[in-house]
Amino acid sequence: MDYPLLNIFWTMLWLFLWILWFFLLFRIFGDLFRDDSVNGWGKAGWCIFLILIPFLGVFVYLIARGKGMGQREFQMRAQAEQDFRSYVQQAAAGSGPGPSSHVDELAKLAELKRSGAISDQEYEQAKAKVLA
Structure with missing residues (x-):
């Protein structure tokens, strides 16, 4: 019971940052493996860099490929929307x-x-x- 309120605050902050870090790491790995413009060796190199030097690897990835992450996400969502619309049109055409x-x-x-x-x-x- 000897844990001051400020220590609880700092512990919660570090826990939040740690969870945020993992979300960011998963997001980067997801973007990396969905990107068809990077070949297998490039993906392997980025994975090694992200695993061995995680903080620097994430920051370098965000600097080098951060703009493309948003564009790829937008294209993926637009393609999913187009696929959904064509499916609905085909299903409606069936009736x-x-x-x-x-x-x-x-x-x-x-x-x-x-x-x-x-x-x-x-x-x-x-x-x-x-x-x-």
């Missing part, structure tokens, strides 16, 4: 005009003809329109 919707339209027309709601001539015109 829209397509082979399965033609079958559904023809089934509805056949049901209308069978119930007498439309005549044979109207059925043939609508069928030709769907198949066109």
Whole structure:
């Protein structure tokens, strides 16, 4: 119980900085391994530098490649957004005009003809329109 308040503050600060350091280190390793412009030897060199001299390695990486980190992150997010939009469009197109919707339209027309709601001539015109 003999731990002054200021020591608790400093301990919390150092713990926070230590956790922040690991987040930064993971972010750098993630950026390094996602970057296709760096070959395998370059990635290995950066990894060795970051592991053997972590503080200097992180600072040098941020100075040398920091601007590109933001650009690569932006491009990755833009590509993910584009992939999501194209997936949604493809999924929506599956329920829209397509082979399965033609079958559904023809089934509805056949049901209308069978119930007498439309005549044979109207059925043939609508069928030709769907198949066109």
